[in-house]
Amino acid sequence: MADTLLFNPRTYDPAHFDQETRRLLRATVDWFESRGKRKLIEDYRTRAWLADFIAFAAEEGLFATFLTPASEGEPGQGKRWDTARIAALNEIFGFYGLDYWYAWQVTVLGLGPVWQSDNAAARARAAELLAQGEVFAFGLSEKAHGADIYSTDMLLEPEGDGGFRARGSKYYIGNGNAAGLVSVFGRRTDVEGPDGYVFFAADSRHPAYHLVQNVVDSSKYVSEFRLDDYPVGPEDVLHTGRAAFDAALNTVNVGKFNLCTASIGICEHAMYEAVTHAHNRMLYGRPVTAFPHVRRELTDAYVRLVGMKLFSDRAVDYFRSAGPDDRRYLLFNPMTKMKVTTEGEKVIDLLWDVIAAKGFEKDTYFAQAAVEIRGLPKLEGTVHVNLALILKFMRNHLLNPAEYAPVPTRLDAADDVFLFRQGPARGLGSVRFHDWRPVFDAYAHLPNVGRFREQADVLCEFVATAAPDEEQSRDLDLLLAVGQLFALVVHGQLILEQAGLTSPDEDVLDELFAVLVRDFSAHAVELHGKNSATPQQQRWALDAVRRSVVDDGRSARVWERVESLAGTYEMKP
Numbered sequence: 001m002a003d004t005l006l007f008n009p010r011t012y013d014p015a016h017f018d019q020e021t022r023r024l025l026r027a028t029v030d031w032f033e034s035r036g037k038r039k040l041i042e043d044y045r046t047r048a049w050l051a052d053f054i055a056f057a058a059e060e061g062l063f064a065t066f067l068t069p070a071s072e073g074e075p076g077q078g079k080r081w082d083t084a085r086i087a088a089l090n091e092i093f094g095f096y097g098l099d100y101w102y103a104w105q106v107t108v109l110g111l112g113p114v115w116q117s118d119n120a121a122a123r124a125r126a127a128e129l130l131a132q133g134e135v136f137a138f139g140l141s142e143k144a145h146g147a148d149i150y151s152t153d154m155l156l157e158p159e160g161d162g163g164f165r166a167r168g169s170k171y172y173i174g175n176g177n178a179a180g181l182v183s184v185f186g187r188r189t190d191v192e193g194p195d196g197y198v199f200f201a202a203d204s205r206h207p208a209y210h211l212v213q214n215v216v217d218s219s220k221y222v223s224e225f226r227l228d229d230y231p232v233g234p235e236d237v238l239h240t241g242r243a244a245f246d247a248a249l250n251t252v253n254v255g256k257f258n259l260c261t262a263s264i265g266i267c268e269h270a271m272y273e274a275v276t277h278a279h280n281r282m283l284y285g286r287p288v289t290a291f292p293h294v295r296r297e298l299t300d301a302y303v304r305l306v307g308m309k310l311f312s313d314r315a316v317d318y319f320r321s322a323g324p325d326d327r328r329y330l331l332f333n334p335m336t337k338m339k340v341t342t343e344g345e346k347v348i349d350l351l352w353d354v355i356a357a358k359g360f361e362k363d364t365y366f367a368q369a370a371v372e373i374r375g376l377p378k379l380e381g382t383v384h385v386n387l388a389l390i391l392k393f394m395r396n397h398l399l400n401p402a403e404y405a406p407v408p409t410r411l412d413a414a415d416d417v418f419l420f421r422q423g424p425a426r427g428l429g430s431v432r433f434h435d436w437r438p439v440f441d442a443y444a445h446l447p448n449v450g451r452f453r454e455q456a457d458v459l460c461e462f463v464a465t466a467a468p469d470e471e472q473s474r475d476l477d478l479l480l481a482v483g484q485l486f487a488l489v490v491h492g493q494l495i496l497e498q499a500g501l502t503s504p505d506e507d508v509l510d511e512l513f514a515v516l517v518r519d520f521s522a523h524a525v526e527l528h529g530k531n532s533a534t535p536q537q538q539r540w541a542l543d544a545v546r547r548s549v550v551d552d553g554r555s556a557r558v559w560e561r562v563e564s565l566a567g568t569y570e571m572k573p
């Protein structure tokens with residue numbers, strides 16, 4: 001019997017979506033399955049460009065349907081920006097390969113500055129290009145500047161007619177070889193400071209656009225390109241001044257939400273392969289899965305993966321229900337980015353420890369999963385950048401709750417218009433959250449939720465009584481250790497909220513919280529050892545260490561679920 005918590009192409013039927021969405025999601029799965037595993041792996045190994053995938057998406061109108069806001073489509077076309085179905089598609093792409101996901105992801109990013117723009121002609125052009133099956137690109141990064149987007153060297157010289165000549169290079173720009181429209185970030189030569197920023201639309205086929213190279217060795221085309229006196233007409237200007245900077249950050253806010261579900265898809269495919277292999281491999285006359293440590297590792301991997309899914313599904317609801325008076329998504333979004341994707345790394349590590357040599361074999365999906373899973377925590381803001389962001393919300397989230405109307409499950413066919421009207425990306429420290437405690441109370445009957453709750457309570461004590469002082473608050477090394485503890489509380493909270501809405505097996509939940517208790521203890525010990533931790537903080541850190549509640553019967557029941565994954569999915573050859 002198929003596990004209902006994991007995506008399985010054999011049984012996949014997203015009946016919770018409308019007819020056309022359901023058809024397109026299923027058609028995508030069918031396209032990959034009918035193309036088969038041999039071709040999937042061969043293209044990965046030969047770094048083939050994704051032309052057939054892009055042709056399939058064009059023929060089905062896949063990107064156009066999923067990535068055109070309702071306001072830019074015709075009534076009855078089913079076009080809308082719907083984060084729930086976008087998340088479902090991410091998971092499918094991740095399941096079949098991060099290269100496919102990446103071509104779609106940078107299209108999402110490339111569209112961000114356009115859909116946020118007041119330039120109606122540019123929006124109409126983008127909608128038309130999408131309808132023609134074109135892909136897009138997001139030209140923010142530069143070779144010398146990394147996360148420091150303030151220091152752009154893409155220079156725009158005014159032409160006097162509202163247009164510019166653009167000169168400069170961009171680096172790490174996905175789809176820069178093929179995009180019908182590249183959203184490029186730069187600054188004017190005649191205006192100092194933030195007022196000089198400009199986002200503009202470029203065409204990768206224009207003669208003044210020079211493709212230099214693919215900077216990575218992959219089917220992903222992560223380009224370096226150069227603009228030599230590229231003419232930017234007034235009709236190409238998407239944003240100017242601070243609005244251009246906000247558009248960059250808000251685009252990354254929208255785009256980085258896709259990394260969690262991609263990571264989930266990768267882990268799911270790898271999990272089927274790993275459990276099936278381990279279950280069938282006989283050593284000393286017994287299956288490998290008879291070893292207690294193998295059971296522990298596969299069980300941990302499984303419950304971590306379930307946690308990733310529950311958290312991400314719930315985060316979708318906050319993302320879709322966000323508005324000027326509810327910006328809680330600004331915390332849950334970097335959480336999906338750094339927490340879910342690093343959980344993904346742990347899942348693959350655990351699986352790989354078990355399947356060992358098999359994970360290197362060229363005819364497995366696992367070999368690419370092991371490589372690609374590493375990218376997600378590092379792109380669109382590193383773990384550090386996202387943790388630093390998460391820390392801004394800690395005090396209000398833990399200690400200063402506010403009242404909000406309950407946020408329901410959001411699988412409805414709505415257009416998520418707020419995402420393109422997020423406004424200034426400031427004032428994070430003033431965002432308030434609903435109380436995190438009631439949902440823990442609702443699951444207090446699960447022993448490990450109770451144990452974890454004790455740890456969350458002591459973290460509140462820490463923030464109230466032993467929080468980093470002025471000098472320590474400049475020590476990001478220490479702060480990031482605190483951030484990891486806080487991130488765990490938020491992770492647990494949304495997992496339980498989603499559990500309350502979907503009632504997954506409680507053995508699985510308790511087993512998952514046993515893992516989270518161990519994680520909290522490990523991060524507390526890490527904090528204890530930080531150079532600048534004060535004696536009070538060191539004492540606090542050790543006091544926060546807890547042992548998770550052992551229940552052999554529960555672990556055995558969860559193991560049975562994991563073992564039953566063996567043989568339930570193998571990609572068609």
Ligand SMILES: Cc1cc2nc3c(=O)[nH]c(=O)nc-3n(C[C@H](O)[C@H](O)[C@H](O)COP(=O)(O)OP(=O)(O)OC[C@H]3O[C@@H](n4cnc5c(N)ncnc54)[C@H](O)[C@@H]3O)c2cc1C
Pocket residue numbers: 106138139140141145146147148171172173174216220222375378379380381382383384385388476
């Ligand atoms: C495969 C791939 C595809 C990409 N696709 C695109 C794309 O399509 N478009 C695009 O514009 N870019 C793209 N990028 C760029 C990518 O998003 C950046 O590389 C990434 O955000 C990190 O930048 P960096 O590697 O230069 O790290 P750096 O910015 O050089 O960071 C170095 C270190 O400093 C830390 N650090 C930096 N700032 C802070 C901070 N504020 N707080 C705490 N720590 C900090 C980092 O965490 C890191 O440890 C891509 C990159 C790759 C590898």
